[in-house]
Amino acid sequence: MIPSGSKNIKLVELKLEDIREDDRYSFSYPADPPALLKSVKKTGVISPVWVTPSPDEGLFNLVSGFRRFTAARKLRIETITALLFENRDQFEMFLLCVEENAASRAFNQVELCFIVSSATENFGKSFNELVDVLFPILGLSKSRKIYNRLVDLARFGPASHDLIARLKMQLGSVTNLADLGADDREAICLWLTENNFGLSKSVKLIETISEICGIEKISVNAVIGGAEADTPSDIDPPQRGIKLFDNIMNRRNPALKQMQDRFDSNVRDLKLPAGVTVIPPKNFEGKNLDFVIKAGDAKRAVDSAKAISGADKVKLAKLFDWI
Numbered sequence: 001m002i003p004s005g006s007k008n009i010k011l012v013e014l015k016l017e018d019i020r021e022d023d024r025y026s027f028s029y030p031a032d033p034p035a036l037l038k039s040v041k042k043t044g045v046i047s048p049v050w051v052t053p054s055p056d057e058g059l060f061n062l063v064s065g066f067r068r069f070t071a072a073r074k075l076r077i078e079t080i081t082a083l084l085f086e087n088r089d090q091f092e093m094f095l096l097c098v099e100e101n102a103a104s105r106a107f108n109q110v111e112l113c114f115i116v117s118s119a120t121e122n123f124g125k126s127f128n129e130l131v132d133v134l135f136p137i138l139g140l141s142k143s144r145k146i147y148n149r150l151v152d153l154a155r156f157g158p159a160s161h162d163l164i165a166r167l168k169m170q171l172g173s174v175t176n177l178a179d180l181g182a183d184d185r186e187a188i189c190l191w192l193t194e195n196n197f198g199l200s201k202s203v204k205l206i207e208t209i210s211e212i213c214g215i216e217k218i219s220v221n222a223v224i225g226g227a228e229a230d231t232p233s234d235i236d237p238p239q240r241g242i243k244l245f246d247n248i249m250n251r252r253n254p255a256l257k258q259m260q261d262r263f264d265s266n267v268r269d270l271k272l273p274a275g276v277t278v279i280p281p282k283n284f285e286g287k288n289l290d291f292v293i294k295a296g297d298a299k300r301a302v303d304s305a306k307a308i309s310g311a312d313k314v315k316l317a318k319l320f321d322w323i
Helices: 034-043 066-074 090-102 109-121 127-133 144-154 158-167 171-178 182-194 199-216 220-229 237-252 254-270 298-309 313-318
Strands: 009-015 019-021 049-053 060-064 079-085 276-279 290-293
Touching: 019 066, 034 066, 049 090, 060 066, 060 079, 060 090, 066 079, 090 109, 109 127, 109 144, 109 158, 127 144, 144 171, 158 171, 158 182, 158 199, 171 182, 171 199, 182 199, 182 220, 199 220, 199 237, 220 237, 237 254, 237 276, 254 313, 276 298, 290 298
Parallel strands: 019 060, 049 079
Antiparallel strands: 009 079, 049 060, 276 290
16 A cells, blocks of 8 residues: 555565665564464465665665565565655654554554654654654653653563563553563563463562562562462463462462461362362352362263262361351
8 A cells, every 4th residue: 555645656576685674663563473474375465565775776675564574585485566665754754654554453562662662762762752743643642651661661571572462461551560670570471471371360460479579579480489389280271370370369468378278278188089179269258169170081070079079078168167
């Protein structure tokens, strides 16, 4: 698509080997989505990439369409259709690329931080210059606080960026991550991703682990390591995630930990078959228990159910001693 009202633009066919990626204009995240590769393999590159003339004769700088270009290169496509923009101010070209992307999709927080950071560091623009020309395109309030948060976010590592983009975290939810050191921040984000925690639990865990680190003067890895050590490794990942979450919450609240330890001891006393998990209500606020049966066949499921129904009634009653 050729931008309306634009001049000095040519539609050309270029060899990929003649195009150089200008990283100042690259802000899409993730940069290499698998779905696009499949699409390009099936239908080719439909929309032209955008290029500007390079100072090196016969070469061109890629300024928009980085994902399509990467997919074409992976598939060993030799030529690509491009819009060639000539005689353009570099920052005006940057704004045009951002505006073209904003018209077709919503940016995630990582992309927003890359855009603001590039405008600041690569084009030398200040906050006062950006709030009137860039922030309206991005749909951002003209707030220095938002600007500072985005600049900070751009300095995060890859594990942090992956988590924020995957969970579609909002800027306000990133504050506790910004308060952590770089190594702690990457450690907690990698751990949250590996255990597949959702948005709400991830935000809560970041907040709680940060509090524990501050209170006990220990690292994020020490808190995570303690939770991992207290959580069985031979249970289903979803149930293990629940246990990990509870262990972190209990560490922050010793009274809850004591209740959880007593509950776990009472469950062990029942001597239920392997594959049976007993789950108390969150923070022991409620009156119901969930008995989860994992069985590979109907007979094991029936045997496990019989074991639960035939459990010692006195010992079973102890499971409800928080009420």
